[in-house]
Amino acid sequence: MTRRxxxxxxxxxxxxxxxxxxxxxxxxxxxKITAITFEDVTQQAGINWVHNPCLSGKKYLPETVGGxxxxxxxxxxxxxxxxxxxxxxxxxxxxxxxxxxxxxxxGDGTFTDVAREVGLHLSEYGFGAAVGxxxxxxWPxxxxxxxxxxxxxxxxxxxxxxxxxxxxxSVARFTTSAMWLDVDGxxxxxxxxxxxxxxxPAIDLPCGxxxxxxxxxxxxxxxxxxxxxxxxxxxxxxDVSAAAGVLNHASKTLGLALYDFDGDGKxxxxxxxxTEPDLLLINGPNGIFKDIALPAGTALGADGSATxxxxxxxxxxxxxxxxxxxxxxxAGQEASLFLSQVDAVKTPGVPLFVNMNAASGxxxxxxxxxxxxxxxxxxxxxxxxxxxxxxGHIDNDPTLVIGGSVVPYAxxxxxxxNLHNGKFADVTAASGLDIAMxxxxxAVGxxxxxxxxxxxxxxxxxxxxxxxxxxHNRGGWIGLRLHGKRSPADGTGAMVSVEGEVGLQRKMVASxxxxxxxxxxxxxxxxxxxxxxSVEVRWPSGRVSLLTNPPVNQYLSIxxxxx
Numbered sequence: 192m193t194r195r196x197x198x199x200x201x202x203x204x205x206x207x208x209x210x211x212x213x214x215x216x217x218x219x220x221x222x223k224i225t226a227i228t229f230e231d232v233t234q235q236a237g238i239n240w241v242h243n244p245c246l247s248g249k250k251y252l253p254e255t256v257g258g259x260x261x262x263x264x265x266x267x268x269x270x271x272x273x274x275x276x277x278x279x280x281x282x283x284x285x286x287x288x289x290x291x292x293x294x295x296x297x298g299d300g301t302f303t304d305v306a307r308e309v310g311l312h313l314s315e316y317g318f319g320a321a322v323g324x325x326x327x328x329x330w331p332x333x334x335x336x337x338x339x340x341x342x343x344x345x346x347x348x349x350x351x352x353x354x355x356x357x358x359x360x361s362v363a364r365f366t367t368s369a370m371w372l373d374v375d376g377x378x379x380x381x382x383x384x385x386x387x388x389x390x391x392p393a394i395d396l397p398c399g400x401x402x403x404x405x406x407x408x409x410x411x412x413x414x415x416x417x418x419x420x421x422x423x424x425x426x427x428x429x430d431v432s433a434a435a436g437v438l439n440h441a442s443k444t445l446g447l448a449l450y451d452f453d454g455d456g457k458x459x460x461x462x463x464x465x466t467e468p469d470l471l472l473i474n475g476p477n478g479i480f481k482d483i484a485l486p487a488g489t490a491l492g493a494d495g496s497a498t499x500x501x502x503x504x505x506x507x508x509x510x511x512x513x514x515x516x517x518x519x520x521x522a523g524q525e526a527s528l529f530l531s532q533v534d535a536v537k538t539p540g541v542p543l544f545v546n547m548n549a550a551s552g553x554x555x556x557x558x559x560x561x562x563x564x565x566x567x568x569x570x571x572x573x574x575x576x577x578x579x580x581x582x583g584h585i586d587n588d589p590t591l592v593i594g595g596s597v598v599p600y601a602x603x604x605x606x607x608x609n610l611h612n613g614k615f616a617d618v619t620a621a622s623g624l625d626i627a628m629x630x631x632x633x634a635v636g637x638x639x640x641x642x643x644x645x646x647x648x649x650x651x652x653x654x655x656x657x658x659x660x661x662x663h664n665r666g667g668w669i670g671l672r673l674h675g676k677r678s679p680a681d682g683t684g685a686m687v688s689v690e691g692e693v694g695l696q697r698k699m700v701a702s703x704x705x706x707x708x709x710x711x712x713x714x715x716x717x718x719x720x721x722x723x724x725s726v727e728v729r730w731p732s733g734r735v736s737l738l739t740n741p742p743v744n745q746y747l748s749i750x751x752x753x754x
Contacts, residue, residue, distance in 0.1 A: 227570045227577065227608060229623045229646070229658040237301045240275050240292045241654045242631075245316070247283035250404045252390055252412070253338050254281070255585045256367065257563065257631025257651035259319030259707025262638065263331055265309070266349040270296040271638040271711060273647060275655055276317040276335055282392050291317065291335075296638060310351040315340045319632065319707030323371030325380045325422060327680040334382060336366040336707070339391075341384065345426075359428045364415050365390050370447045370703040372458045373684050373731050374435070375478040379422035380679050383437075383460060385444030386415035406586050409465045409499075414441035417462075421478075436480045443467045446503040446565075449701035450514055451686055452487075452542050454535030456733060458684045458699065461489070463500035463518055473541075488544040489516060489529045493554070498524045502565030502633065502706035508576040509613055510694025512536060516544070519562030519580055519706070522591060522598045525549075526557040526565070526580065536686065536697065536729075552614045553578065553607055559593045560602055561585065563706045564633025568644040569717030572666035574693030575609035581630035581648050581706075601627035604648065623661075628653060635704075636711030642668045642744060644715060647708070666719040669726070670746040672712070673700055677732040678751055684731040687714045692721035718743055 242258035260274040273296070277289035291313040294302035306312075316338035322331050330346035341362040344351040355361050365387045371380040390412055399405035419435045420428035432438040446463035453459065453473055460480070462470035468491060471484035484490035492498040499521030508515050512534030518527040528551050529544040548554040557580065564581030571577065582602035584591075591598045604624045607615035619625055632649035639645070643660035650656065669689065673682025682700040689696045696716050702709040723743055728736040730751050741747065 226621045226662070227606060227618055228621070228661045228663070230661045231623070231656055232300070232659045233654065233657045235300070236657055237303065238273070238294055238655065238657055240294075240304075242649060242651060243278055243287070243289040244651055245278045245280050245284040245286070245289065246652075247281045249283050249395070250398070250406045250586075251281050251392065251395060252388070252407060252409075253316060253365070255406050255651070256318055257583075257629070257707070258649040258655070259632035260649070261320060261322070261632070261634035261647065261702070261709035262636040262711050263322045263333070263709060265293065265331060265346060266295070267330065270298055270640065271636050272296045273302060273638075273657070274320055274333065274709070276313070276320055279314060279316040281316065300639065309349060311344060312353070313342060315342065318367055319369070320709055321369040321371055321382070322702040322709040322712070323380045323683055324679065324681040325371065325382070326426060327379065329680055331681065331712075334360065334369050334371070336369050336384070338365055339363050341366050341369070354426070358426060360420055362386075362418060367445050368447045368703060368707055370449060370460065370701070371683055372449055372460070372701070373679050374419070374421065374458070374474060376457065376731055377424070378675065378677050378679060378732065379424050380683060381422050382420040382428060383447065384418040384420070385447055385462060386417055387443055387445065387465070388412035389415050405588060409443055414443040414467060416441045417444060431478075435478055437472065440470055440482065442470060445501045446706050447703050448503045448505045448516065449684070449703065450505040450699045452514065452531070452535060454537075454539030456729065456731070458731070461503055461505065461516055463503040464497070465499050465501065466497055468497045469500050469518065483541060487542055488546070492520065492524055492527055493546050493548055498527070501563045502581070504566045504704050505699070506567035506576045507695070507697045508567060508609060510575060510696055512688075512695045512697055514697070515547070517565050517567060517578060519565040520557070522559055522561045522584060523593055524558070525554040526562055528553055536688070547613070550613065552616065556605055556617050559596075559598060560605065561598070563631045564648065564708070566633055566635045566705045566710070568635045569668070569715070570606075570644055570660060571608070571662050572642070572668045572717035572719070573609075574666060574691070574696070574717045574719030574721065575611050576696075577609050578607040578615055579633065579635070579646065580605040581633040583629035583631060583651060599627070601629050603627050604630060624658065628656070632707040633705045634708040634710045637670070637713070637715065640746070642670065649707075666717055667721070667743050668715065668717050669723055669741065669743045671714045671726065671728075672746060672748045673714070673728065674748060674750045675730060675732075676751040676753070677734070678730040681712055686729040688727040689716045689723060690725050691718055691723040693719045713746060
């Protein structure tokens with residue numbers, strides 16, 4: 192389907208005071224749901240990009256972080272394009288200079304790199320990207336994180352301008368993940384910048400046995416505090432880190448997730464830290480954040496110690512409205528699955544979480560994996576969120592042995608299917624994903640608009656992989672694209688609830704998820720082929736949109752009501 196025919200199929204309707212448009216793709220198969228399967232379509236899609244960490248031979252710490260980027264509809268044609276962030280030469284590296292890429296979705300299953308012609312240039316050692324419409328003009332902008340010079344690219348109707356200096360968002364730190372969010376409820380996206388450690392070639396440390404060199408563990412470096420930029424609304428930002436209470440967290444950040452954990456209508460942040468306790472930053476009065484991770488039960492791993500936390504995501508996987516936080520960790524530890532004991536939307540207050548990793552079945556399979564990318568998604572559309580983890584070790588390290596075996600450098604992804612009873616089953620073997628890679632970033636989204644969630648996986652030192660979801664027998668679905676008026680134009684921070692015969696599902700609109708990546712800004716829910724009774728959108732402005740008995744198996748555009 193071409194872009195023009197795609198938009199020609201959009202229909203207008205009114206439901207619950209909301210403007211709604213629908214895109215009608217092929218109908219789902221109603222047969223009994225079986226295996227979840229994926230196909231690697233990278234080559235046939237015309238994507239030949241390779242992540243190059245510019246190995247220097249000196250085992251510099253940035254070489255381990257890997258690549259990111261993700262999905263972005265940069266030209267507003269209704270099709271997800273692909274942004275790929277690469278590295279740059281370090282001292283001692285001799286080889287080709289890597290390049291950033293922006294692959295334009297041609298609408299026929301193929302992509303074309305248009306980075307240079309649309310004005311995207313980057314000569315820094317890049318890591319990841321945060322996508323958000325910070326100036327509310329309807330076009331998604333890009334903030335790229337790097338080793339020593341983050342860049343903000345403003346989207347001017349499909350072409351990009353580097354506005355880093357004039358916007359005041361320049362950061363010369365080792366930045367990993369960044370997040371767009373409306374901290375103060377003024378309808379403008381602010382910017383949280385998660386930094387890793389204080390590092391440069393000049394202060395790099397020699398690590399490893401005599402006459403060898405290994406990558407130093409992060410605890411040998413001082414953590415770098417985050418930065419919070421407040422959007423002034425005139426194209427510029429101010430650093431409010433100290434006033435907002437985030438400056439004192441020198442926390443070695445690798446992953447970020449957004450959710451309203453205490454049910455007060457304001458976005459909170461989960462911060463995944465490497466070898467330091469994770470943070471649960473609750474957005475309090477006047478935009479001042481307070482870390483409650485320790486009393487809430489999310490600061491540490493199952494054994495009571497800080498983990499090497501990396502990728503993170505939030506969903507309501509048990510269909511009762513209670514959010515769960517998924518956190519990928521280092522080999523020898525276990526991925527965490529922190530489950531809130533209440534649905535804060537219905538029962539506001541300070542949350543309490545319990546780590547359900549062992550009870551849910553994800554602990555043992557993840558013990559030997561170093562998990563970077565982590566995401567919830569309903570891959571088989573049965574109405575229950577599944578789990579996908581992208582794994583890869585730091586180095587060919589023969590000293591790390593678990594269960595009598597050396598932990599491999601390249602590792603297979605892990606796909607867990609939701610069994611609807613509080614447990615997950617490892618279904619990787621039959622999924623087509625059992626391919627070893629040095630996994631890093633992971634983004635999820637429906638790039639071909641067939642209602643199935645596809646994924647983009649990054650390999651440190653390898654080719655990026657676009658996996659198309661080919662699950663044959665599947666349920667139904669509903670997708671939502673939000674358009675704010677008093678709230679951020681792209682809907683970031685809105686809480687979406689879908690209630691139907693499979694239960695209650697919630698998600699907060701946010702592009703930053705997992706690790707170093709931005710995913711599809713459209714909110715997607717499986718329905719299991721069952722009826723959806725209602726869709727509720729609680730906008731950051733406090734307004735509410737309600738759809739009753741909405742159409743399914745299509746994408747709906749919901750416009751924030753005037754009152």
